[in-house]
Amino acid sequence: xxxxxxxxxxxxxxxxxxxxxxxxxxxxxxxxxxxxxxxxxxxxxxxxxxxxxxxxxxxxxxxxxxxxxxxxxxxxxxxxxxxxxxxxxxxxxxxxxxxxxxxxxxxxxxxxxxxxxxxxxxxxxxxxxxxxxxxxxxxxxxxxxxxxxxxxxxxxxxxxxxxxxxxxxxxxxxxxxxxxxxxxxxxxxxxxxxxxxxxxxxxxxxxxxxxxxxxxxxxxxxxxxxxxxxxxxxxxxxxxxxxxxxxxxxxxxxxxxx
Amino acid sequence: xxxxxxxxxxxxxxxxxxxxxxxxxxxxxxxxxxxxxxxxxxxxxxxxxxxxxxxxxxxxxxxxxxxxxxxxxxxxxxxxxxxxxxxxxxxxxxxxxxxxxxxxxxxxxxxxxxxxxxxxxxxxxxxxxxxxxxxxxxxxxxxxxxxxxxxxxxxxxxxxxxxxxxxxxxxxxxxxxxxxxxxxxxxxxxxxxxxxxxxxxxxxxxxxxxxxxxxxxxxxxxxxxxxxxxxxxxxxxxxxxxxxxxxxxxxxxxxxxxxxxxxxxxxxxxxxxxxxxxxxxxxxxxxxxxxxxxxxxxxxxxxxxxxxxxxxxxxxxxxxxxxxxxxxxxxxxxxxxxxxxxxxxxxxxxxxxxxxxxxxxxxxxxxxxxxxxxxxxxxxxxxxxxxxxxxxxxxxxxxxxxxxxxxxxxxxxxxxxxxxxxxxxxxxxxxxxxxxxxxxxxxxxxxxxxxxxxxxxxxxxxxxxxxxxxxxxxxxxxxxxxxxxxxxxxxxxxxxxxxxxxxxxxxxxxxxxxxxxxxxxxxxxxxxxxxxxxxxxxxxxxxxxxxxxxxxxxxxxxxxxxxxxxxxxxxxxxxxxxxxxxxxxxxxxxxxxxxxxxxxxxxxxxxxxxxxxxxxxxxxxxxxxx
Numbered sequence: 001x002x003x004x005x006x007x008x009x010x011x012x013x014x015x016x017x018x019x020x021x022x023x024x025x026x027x028x029x030x031x032x033x034x035x036x037x038x039x040x041x042x043x044x045x046x047x048x049x050x051x052x053x054x055x056x057x058x059x060x061x062x063x064x065x066x067x068x069x070x071x072x073x074x075x076x077x078x079x080x081x082x083x084x085x086x087x088x089x090x091x092x093x094x095x096x097x098x099x100x101x102x103x104x105x106x107x108x109x110x111x112x113x114x115x116x117x118x119x120x121x122x123x124x125x126x127x128x129x130x131x132x133x134x135x136x137x138x139x140x141x142x143x144x145x146x147x148x149x150x151x152x153x154x155x156x157x158x159x160x161x162x163x164x165x166x167x168x169x170x171x172x173x174x175x176x177x178x179x180x181x182x183x184x185x186x187x188x189x190x191x192x193x194x195x196x197x198x199x200x201x202x203x204x205x206x207x208x209x210x211x212x213x214x215x216x217x218x219x220x221x222x223x224x225x226x227x228x229x230x231x232x233x234x235x236x237x238x239x240x241x242x243x244x245x246x247x248x249x250x251x252x253x254x255x256x257x258x
Numbered sequence: 259x260x261x262x263x264x265x266x267x268x269x270x271x272x273x274x275x276x277x278x279x280x281x282x283x284x285x286x287x288x289x290x291x292x293x294x295x296x297x298x299x300x301x302x303x304x305x306x307x308x309x310x311x312x313x314x315x316x317x318x319x320x321x322x323x324x325x326x327x328x329x330x331x332x333x334x335x336x337x338x339x340x341x342x343x344x345x346x347x348x349x350x351x352x353x354x355x356x357x358x359x360x361x362x363x364x365x366x367x368x369x370x371x372x373x374x375x376x377x378x379x380x381x382x383x384x385x386x387x388x389x390x391x392x393x394x395x396x397x398x399x400x401x402x403x404x405x406x407x408x409x410x411x412x413x414x415x416x417x418x419x420x421x422x423x424x425x426x427x428x429x430x431x432x433x434x435x436x437x438x439x440x441x442x443x444x445x446x447x448x449x450x451x452x453x454x455x456x457x458x459x460x461x462x463x464x465x466x467x468x469x470x471x472x473x474x475x476x477x478x479x480x481x482x483x484x485x486x487x488x489x490x491x492x493x494x495x496x497x498x499x500x501x502x503x504x505x506x507x508x509x510x511x512x513x514x515x516x517x518x519x520x521x522x523x524x525x526x527x528x529x530x531x532x533x534x535x536x537x538x539x540x541x542x543x544x545x546x547x548x549x550x551x552x553x554x555x556x557x558x559x560x561x562x563x564x565x566x567x568x569x570x571x572x573x574x575x576x577x578x579x580x581x582x583x584x585x586x587x588x589x590x591x592x593x594x595x596x597x598x599x600x601x602x603x604x605x606x607x608x609x610x611x612x613x614x615x616x617x618x619x620x621x622x623x624x625x626x627x628x629x630x631x632x633x634x635x636x637x638x639x640x641x642x643x644x645x646x647x648x649x650x651x652x653x654x655x656x657x658x659x660x661x662x663x664x665x666x667x668x669x670x671x672x673x674x675x676x677x678x679x680x681x682x683x684x685x686x687x688x689x690x691x692x693x694x695x696x697x698x699x700x701x702x703x704x705x706x707x708x709x710x711x712x713x714x715x716x717x718x719x720x721x722x723x724x725x726x727x728x729x730x731x732x733x734x735x736x737x738x739x740x741x742x743x744x745x746x747x748x749x750x751x752x753x754x755x756x757x758x759x760x761x762x763x764x765x766x767x768x769x770x771x772x773x774x775x776x777x778x779x780x781x782x783x784x785x786x787x788x789x790x791x792x793x794x795x796x797x798x799x800x801x802x803x804x805x806x807x808x809x810x811x812x813x814x815x816x817x818x819x820x821x822x823x824x825x826x827x828x829x830x831x832x833x834x835x836x837x838x839x840x841x842x843x844x845x846x847x848x849x850x851x852x853x854x855x856x857x858x859x860x861x862x863x864x865x866x867x868x869x870x871x872x873x874x875x876x877x878x879x880x881x882x883x884x
Contacts, residue, residue: 082610111583118578
C-alpha cells in the first residue's frame with residue numbers, strides 16, 4: 001500500500017491555521033461575536049461556549065478513535081479475517097442515552113435564556129423604531145419629537161450608513177420592521193440579530209455597558225446592495241451626553257423625517 | 259450446484275435479451291434506454307457536468323471575496339452566482355448523484371432485473387435533465403435567478419424582482435421536482451416488490467434501506483415546495499396575493515413552506531450518503547456493519563424528526579419564545595440518532611481488517627468531516643446562540659461540512675467503490691489517493707476559516723466587505739482552499755478518463771464484497787442476474803464465500819463459492835422491457851409549457867401540452883414488450 005501521503009500534509013495545514021489564528025488575534029475585529037459589549041451578547045456567547053466545549057470534546061474523541069482504528073486495524077499480509085461482530089445492545093443503549101442526557105442538559109439553560117431574552121422590555125426602556133429599506137436603515141425615536149411633533153429620525157444612504165445613538169447602561173427597546181423586503185438588524189458586539197419583516201413588528205431589548213462605536217449590518221439577503229446595508233451604533237457614556245446629542249439633532253433639523 | 263434447470267433454454271433466453279437490448283445502436287440506444295444501469299450512468303454524468311458548473315460558480319464567488327472590496331464580478335452577477343451555486347449543488351448535483359446510485363445499485367442489491375417501472379425511470383431522468391437545462395437557460399433569457407436558493411419572499415415578488423430569472427427558477431425547480439417524485443415512487447415500489455426470494459426487509463443492504471427512507475422523504479417533502487412554488491408563480495404571473503405584504507400577503511408563509519420542505523431536503527441529501535458509507539466501511543473492514551438494526555432505525559428516526567424541526571431556520575424571524583423553545587429542543591434531539599450512526603460506524607472499523615483503499619478513505623473522510631457538521635449543528639441549534647450565528651459564514655461552514663464534507667465525500671466513496679462494477683475497470687489507486695488528500699486538505703482550508711469568519715461577524719451573501727473587519731486573511735485562505743478542491747476534481751477527471759482507457763480489469767468482486775451486486779459479472783449483463791438468487795442471510799454474498807467457525811471467525815467456503823450465483827426455480831423466460839422514446843418526448847413537454855408561462859405566451863403552453871399528451875398517449879399505448 002502506498003504511504004507517500006503521510007501525516008505531514010494534514011500537520012502542515014494545521015500549522016498554517018494556527019499561524020493565521022495568531023495573526024488574526026493582532027488585527028481589529030469590530031463585529032466579533034466573542035467580544036460582547038452588552039449583556040445580551042455576553043449571555044449568547046456564554047451559551048455558545050456551553051455547547052461548544054462538549055462538542056469539541058466529542059469531536060476529539062471521535063477523530064482519535066477513527067484514526068486509531070485505521071492504525072491499529074490496518075490490513076496486513078497474513079492477518080486473519082476478523083471476528084464477525086454484529087453489534088452489542090448494551091453499548092447501543094449507552095451511546096443513545098448518554099448523548100440524550102447531555103443534550104437535554106444543554107436544553108435547560110437554552111430554554112431559560114430564550115425566555116429571558118424574549119421578555120418584554122422594561123417600562124423605563126428607551127424605545128427606538130428600526131425600519132429596514134433597500135439598502136439603508138432608518139431609526140426613529142418616538143420619545144423625542146421636533147417642533148412639528150414628528151419623531152427624531154435618522155436615515156443614511158448605502159454610501160453613508162446611519163448612526164444609531166443610545167446611552168450606555170440603559171435598556172433599549174427596539175421595534176424592528178421593514179418598508180419593503182425582509183432585512184435583519186444585527187450589531188454583533190451588542191447582541192444577536194432579529195429580522196425586519198414587512199407588515200410585522202419584532203421586538204427586542206439590549207443593554208450596552210461599554211461606551212463606544214459598534215458597527216453592524218443587515219444579515220438577511222435583501223437584494224442588490226445587501227452588503228452595503230450597514231450601520232453604526234454610537235453608545236454615549238452618560239444620559240446627559242446622549243440628551244445633548246438629541247438636542248443638537250432636533251435643533252439642527254438634520255434629524256427630521258425623510 | 260443446481261442441475262435442475264435446462265442450460266440450453268437458458269442460453270437461448272439470454273441471447274434473445276441481448277438481441278433486444280441492441281435494437282438501437284450508439285446514441286439512440288442511450289436515448290431510448292430503459293435499463294436502470296444506463297439511466298444511472300446518465301444521471302451520474304449529467305450531475306457531474308452540473309457539479310463542474312456549480313464548482314466554477316463557487317470559484318468565482320471565492321475570487322470575488324478573496325480580498326476586501328473585490329471587483330471580479332458586479333453585485334448583480336454575484337447574487338446570481340450564489341443563487342445558482344446553491345440551487346445547482348442541491349437540486350442538480352447531490353440529488354441526482356444519489357439518484358445515479360439508486361439506479362445503479364439498488365436493483366442489483368435486491369436481486370432484481372430492473373426497477374418496477376423502467377419507462378417511468380427513463381422519464382425521471384429526462385425530466386431532470388430538461389428541467390435543469392430550462393433552469394440554466396435563464397442565463398440566455400436576461401439573467402439567472404438572483405434571490406438565493408431559498409428565494410425568500412417578498413424579494414422574489416414582481417415589485418422587487420421584475421426580471422424572468424425567478425420564473426425560470428420556480429418553474430425549473432417544479433420540473434425537477436416532478437422527476438424526484440416519479441423516481442421516489444418507482445424506488446419505493448421496486449424495493450417493496452422486487453426483492454429476490456428470501457430477502458426480507460431486515461436482510462436488505464443499508465444503502466437500499468436508506469434509498470427507501472429517502473424516497474418516502476421525497477414524496478412527503480416535495481409536494482410542499484411544489485405548493486409554495488405554485489403560489490409564488492401565481493403571485494408573479496396572475497397577480498395573486500400569497501406572499502406580498504403590500505397587498506396583505508404573508509412573507510413568513512413562504513419561509514414556513516420552504517423549510518417544511520427544506521429541512522427534510524437536507525436529509526434527502528445526506529441519508530443516501532450514510533447508506534453508501536454503511537456499505538463501504540464493512541466491506542473494507544471485512545466485518546459486518548456494527549448494530550445494523552440501530553443504524554436502520556436511526557435513519558428512520560432522523561427522517562421522522564426532520565419534519566418537526568423546520569423552524570430552526572427561522573429562529574430570528576420573531577416566532578416567540580414558546581415556538582423557539584419547542585423547535586430548539588427538537589433540533590437538539592435530532593443529534594441523538596445521528597450520533598448513534600457515527601458510533602456504529604466507528605465500531606464497524608474497530609477490530610476489523612481495514613484496507614486503506616480509496617473508497618474507504620473517502621468513507622472515513624465522510625465520518626471525520628460529517629461529525630464536525632453534526633456538532634456545529636448542535637451549537638447553533640441553541641436558539642439564543644444562533645441569534646448570533648444565523649445568516650453568517652458559521653452557518654455556511656456548518657452546512658458545507660454536512661453537504662460537502664458529508665454527502666459529497668460519501669458520493670465519491672461510492673464512485674470509487676462501484677465504478678469497477680459498472681465499467682469493469684478499477685480506478686487508479688495512486689490518483690485516487692491523491693484526489694482524496696487534495697480534496698480533504700482543500701476542503702478544510704476552505705471551510706474551517708469560514709467558521710471563524712462567522713464568529714467574527716461576517717454575514718452570508720454579501721458581495722463585498724470593507725477592510726479592517728479582521729476578515730481578510732481568512733477569506734484569502736478560504737479562496738486558496740477552493741482552488742485546491744478544484745485541483746482535486748481535475749485529478750479525479752484524469753483518473754476516470756485514464757482508467758476507462760487502460761486500467762486493469764476489475765473482475766466481478768474486486769473488494770471481497772458482501773452484497774449481491776458483487777455476485778454478478780462487471781459490467782453486469784442487461785438482465786443483471788442470469789437466475790434470480792435466493793437470499794438466505796444479510797450480507798448474503800459474503801455468507802456464500804465464508805462460513806463462521808465457533809468463535810465467529812470467518813472461514814472460506816472450500817468449493818468455489820466466490821462469484822457463483824445459486825439457482826432458484828428454473829427460469830421460464832427472462833422478461834425485459836423494450837426501449838422507448840416516449841419518456842423523453844413526454845419530458846420535453848414540460849420545459850415548453852414552462853417557457854410559455856414565463857413569457858405569458860399561452861400558445862406555447864398549449865403546444866407544450868400537446869407534446870406532453872402525445873408522449874403520454876404513445877407511452878400508454880406502446881406494448882411493453884415486443
